[in-house]
Amino acid sequence: MASHGIKDRVAIVAMGCTPFAEQWDKGLDDLIIDAATECFADSKATKDEVDAYWLGTAQGGMSGITLARPLQIDGKPVTRVENYCTTGSEALRAAAYAVASGAYDMAMAVGVEKVKDSGYQGLNAQNPPMDGTQRTLTAAAMFSMVAPAYAQKYGVDEATMRSVLSAIAVKNHYNGARNPRAQFRREITAETAEKAPKIAGGLGVYDCAGVADGAAAAIVVRAEDAHRYTDSPLYIKALSFAAGSGSGLTDPDYDYTHFPECATAAQDAYAQAGITDPIAELAMAEVHDCFTPTELVLMEDLGFAERGTAWQAVLDGRFALDGDLPINPDGGLKSFGHPVGASGLRMIFEAWLQLRGKATPERQLSTSKTKALTHNLGGYPGEMVSFVSVLGTELD
Amino acid sequence: MLRRWTGTLVTMRGIITAAGYVPYRRLEGKQISAFFGSGGGRGTRTVASHDEDTTTMGVEAARRALAGGLTVDSLRFATPTPAYVDKNNASTIHAALRLPASVGAYDVGGSLRSWTGALLGALDGPGHGLVVAADLRDGLPTSADEAGCGDAAAAVVVGEGTDDAPVIAEIIGRGAATDEFLDRWRSPGDTRPRLWEERFGETRYAELSRAAYGAALADAGVEADSVDRLVISGMHARAVKAAGAKLSAGRDILVDEVTAATGQTGGAHALLLLAAALEAAGPGEVIVLLNLADGADALVLRATEAIATVRPADPVASQIATGAPLPYAKFLTWRGAVTVEPPRRPSPDRVSSTAAWRNEDWKFGFVGSKDPATGAISMPPARVSKATGDVDAMEPVSMADAVGTIVTFTIDRVAYSPSPPIVFAVVDFDGGGRFPIELTDVDADEVSIGDKVTMTFRRLFTSDGIHDYFWKGRPRPVRTATSTKEA
Numbered sequence: 001m002a003s004h005g006i007k008d009r010v011a012i013v014a015m016g017c018t019p020f021a022e023q024w025d026k027g028l029d030d031l032i033i034d035a036a037t038e039c040f041a042d043s044k045a046t047k048d049e050v051d052a053y054w055l056g057t058a059q060g061g062m063s064g065i066t067l068a069r070p071l072q073i074d075g076k077p078v079t080r081v082e083n084y085c086t087t088g089s090e091a092l093r094a095a096a097y098a099v100a101s102g103a104y105d106m107a108m109a110v111g112v113e114k115v116k117d118s119g120y121q122g123l124n125a126q127n128p129p130m131d132g133t134q135r136t137l138t139a140a141a142m143f144s145m146v147a148p149a150y151a152q153k154y155g156v157d158e159a160t161m162r163s164v165l166s167a168i169a170v171k172n173h174y175n176g177a178r179n180p181r182a183q184f185r186r187e188i189t190a191e192t193a194e195k196a197p198k199i200a201g202g203l204g205v206y207d208c209a210g211v212a213d214g215a216a217a218a219i220v221v222r223a224e225d226a227h228r229y230t231d232s233p234l235y236i237k238a239l240s241f242a243a244g245s246g247s248g249l250t251d252p253d254y255d256y257t258h259f260p261e262c263a264t265a266a267q268d269a270y271a272q273a274g275i276t277d278p279i280a281e282l283a284m285a286e287v288h289d290c291f292t293p294t295e296l297v298l299m300e301d302l303g304f305a306e307r308g309t310a311w312q313a314v315l316d317g318r319f320a321l322d323g324d325l326p327i328n329p330d331g332g333l334k335s336f337g338h339p340v341g342a343s344g345l346r347m348i349f350e351a352w353l354q355l356r357g358k359a360t361p362e363r364q365l366s367t368s369k370t371k372a373l374t375h376n377l378g379g380y381p382g383e384m385v386s387f388v389s390v391l392g393t394e395l396d
Numbered sequence: 397m398l399r400r401w402t403g404t405l406v407t408m409r410g411i412i413t414a415a416g417y418v419p420y421r422r423l424e425g426k427q428i429s430a431f432f433g434s435g436g437g438r439g440t441r442t443v444a445s446h447d448e449d450t451t452t453m454g455v456e457a458a459r460r461a462l463a464g465g466l467t468v469d470s471l472r473f474a475t476p477t478p479a480y481v482d483k484n485n486a487s488t489i490h491a492a493l494r495l496p497a498s499v500g501a502y503d504v505g506g507s508l509r510s511w512t513g514a515l516l517g518a519l520d521g522p523g524h525g526l527v528v529a530a531d532l533r534d535g536l537p538t539s540a541d542e543a544g545c546g547d548a549a550a551a552v553v554v555g556e557g558t559d560d561a562p563v564i565a566e567i568i569g570r571g572a573a574t575d576e577f578l579d580r581w582r583s584p585g586d587t588r589p590r591l592w593e594e595r596f597g598e599t600r601y602a603e604l605s606r607a608a609y610g611a612a613l614a615d616a617g618v619e620a621d622s623v624d625r626l627v628i629s630g631m632h633a634r635a636v637k638a639a640g641a642k643l644s645a646g647r648d649i650l651v652d653e654v655t656a657a658t659g660q661t662g663g664a665h666a667l668l669l670l671a672a673a674l675e676a677a678g679p680g681e682v683i684v685l686l687n688l689a690d691g692a693d694a695l696v697l698r699a700t701e702a703i704a705t706v707r708p709a710d711p712v713a714s715q716i717a718t719g720a721p722l723p724y725a726k727f728l729t730w731r732g733a734v735t736v737e738p739p740r741r742p743s744p745d746r747v748s749s750t751a752a753w754r755n756e757d758w759k760f761g762f763v764g765s766k767d768p769a770t771g772a773i774s775m776p777p778a779r780v781s782k783a784t785g786d787v788d789a790m791e792p793v794s795m796a797d798a799v800g801t802i803v804t805f806t807i808d809r810v811a812y813s814p815s816p817p818i819v820f821a822v823v824d825f826d827g828g829g830r831f832p833i834e835l836t837d838v839d840a841d842e843v844s845i846g847d848k849v850t851m852t853f854r855r856l857f858t859s860d861g862i863h864d865y866f867w868k869g870r871p872r873p874v875r876t877a878t879s880t881k882e883a
Binding site: 118119120121122124127129130131132133135136137138140141142144145148149198199200201245247249250251252254256382 | 739740741742744745747748750751752754755758759773774775776782803804805806807808809810811812813818820822824828829830831832856864865866
């Protein structure tokens with residue numbers, strides 16, 4: 001049993017990312033074309049040079065033809081992947097491993113979701129025929145059980161816990177207000193977050209990610225070829241992935257205060273990348289803030305805070321744009337919404353911008369650190385898949 | 397034309413167990429008059445939850461009747477308000493009770509008199525016969541039926557007693573008086589009953605009840621003044637009252653501690669009254685059950701010594717004493733009289749018939765699996781052991797009667813539900829196992845971590861005409877009916 005990783009063997013040489021928004025005038029094909037076009041424009045790489053494609057979309061369409069048709073790709077290996085909300089990250093993982101294997105010289109990952117055509121609020125899964133015994137809860141309800149469990153376990157009173165969740169929402173909206181691609185570009189106050197209508201449990205509207213359409217894309221090549229396509233490549237240090245068996249839902253020992261799949265993926269990623277002190281070594285991290293308590297718990301699962309202390313670290317501002325470790329400097333799912341297949345690549349896009357000094361000045365980090373982490377999860381507490389990447393501008 | 401029933405009595409066959417099921421919610425009649433300015437009256441009625449139908453209520457009554465571990469050889473289910481027609485509802489009850497495939501299960505008729513035929517058939521048949529009756533009574537707003545009827549189920553097991561499962565009341569006499577006349581009728585698919593003017597039925601029932609009562613007493617060889625308890629049920633309230641006055645002949649033998657609290661529960665009511673009467677009866681007492689429904693049927697029962705020692709698992713009297721008020725607006729929405737704006741979420745897909753069939757034990761019986769290596773319980777059942785990797789070494793474990801404790805819970809205001817919001821809890825079961833499950837018969841603001849819950853068989857939703865039956869958690873102990881909390 002081993003997870004060797006592909007540290008410094010593959011580089012991202014181009015990326016594209018559409019605005020994430022209610023894009024009534026854009027269909028799935030338009031979003032794909034826009035992200036891919038920006039990606040090619042960003043690099044010397046051309047469509048003819050791409051040897052293989054992976055499309056991440058949870059519900060946008062079946063098969064690789066969903067990508068091949070709009071981009072007019074003929075006779076090449078094009079594959080559609082799906083892995084809950086980590087779908088976009090999985091597309092990149094497949095493309096990077098394909099290049100690392102030597103099978104291809106250049107591969108492209110595209111993630112896309114057209115959410116706002118359903119006419120319903122929130123995200124909606126289309127399920128296969130079932131026996132009618134499955135949960136019908138929203139993700140908000142499942143994640144809402146985390147906050148009281150965490151508060152009870154670590155002795156955080158209700159008012160303080162509310163302040164912690166609000167601080168996370170305020171921070172991410174602050175960052176998103178400084179990002180032209182974000183869906184929500186207005187700062188909010190803690191009071192706004194706390195007065196918002198409740199969705200599930202103690203979670204209000206501002207504790208939940210928005211819902212948006214969007215797409216993002218990346219081109220990967222062997223690290224040694226990277227400078228043929230860009231002057232500033234982003235090297236892949238780690239790509240890790242962990243799927244739980246779903247047993248947390250029925251395991252009486254699971255207490256809803258942590259996500260073991262995320263901790264497992266983080267440990268694997270740090271081992272692959274050779275990271276021993278994430279706070280000291282990482283310039284930033286993008287994490288899967290689908291709901292505010294999710295981000296709180298992730299700070300501990302990803303090793304950014306000791307167990308039971310993240311709530312204090314949040315209140316101390318350690319994860320703000322000017323903190324020890326800026327979390328979700330692009331505004332996160334909170335500001336971007338969550339077009340499922342695109343989100344994982346959108347997170348990597350922020351690392352692509354920040355580490356290369358290309359973020360808008362209002363949120364550009366000034367740091368000498370050269371590595372960033374992205375974390376992307378899918379599923380629910382107790383039944384989850386988790387992805388972690390580490391990316392860097394320097395070869396170690 | 398009147399006919400006296402002249403069948404052969406099988407000695408020592410009688411009632412082994414009887415149980416009722418009374419839904420948790422109550423509607424006060426005064427809420428109706430407050431809203432409409434008419435109708436309602438002063439009483440209360442029981443209201444099946446939005447996730448209950450006659451099948452689920454029948455399951456709950458039967459579970460209570462079989463709580464002692466009784467096995468049965470046949471199942472008959474009678475209701476005037478079936479969840480399905482053509483499809484056999486008794487098969488659903490059979491599945492929820494996890495009865496062997498060799499036990500026949502049959503829906504019986506659709507009239508207010510059908511349960512009687514089911515009971516007599518079971519009495520005459522071999523072995524232990526389980527008879528389940530349920531009804532869910534509707535009427536147009538402000539009608540007498542809306543306020544004066546109710547929802548309930550009842551179940552009895554009849555047969556020859558054993559040491560472990562003795563007969564608590566022998567059936568010692570029967571009488572029937574059948575007559576074709578139109579007093580109350582309802583077209584299939586309609587929820588609204590229609591009535592002829594009251595006096596005609598009253599006079600017909602007066603004659604029919606005397607005939608059936610007299611025939612049953614003669615069949616039993618019992619004099620009228622030996623009757624200790626007289627239980628009368630019928631949808632025609634004036635006829636019931638008149639028959640009671642006439643047949644009790646001034647003696648204080650009329651018993652009904654039920655109807656004032658539940659309303660008249662139609663096709664379930666006579667057996668519900670009987671279950672309640674047996675809870676209160678002592679050895680040797682003679683009880684007559686008289687039902688008025690397009691004729692009259694009378695049964696004469698004599699309580700045995702065993703009635704003193706066999707106590708019901710969940711008495712009707714205590715179910716009546718618990719419950720919580722339901723606002724009239726909720727009643728109207730639950731009954732489909734008013735449609736309120738739902739959350740803008742997709743309605744659920746229809747259940748796959750094949751998937752439901754494959755998973756019958758889990759879906760209908762709430763049967764999980766237990767890993768013999770570790771004792772770990774999987775719900776739904778697993779084939780592969782997480783601990784050992786062994787395949788198909790699991791043991792089935794029934795969780796339907798397990799008591800659970802709420803570990804954590806949430807309120808989902810957005811998810812689809814026939815009656816939002818969904819109250820949902822993570823439940824740890826005594827003896828092992830955890831399952832996240834929807835709660836029912838609960839007020840969202842009164843759930844607490846640590847509360848005890850029991851499992852109850854419910855209808856989650858209906859899509860493409862297919863009812864999705866599964867289990868939910870129900871907090872216990874339930875509050876008293878005097879609680880001021882509303883749903």
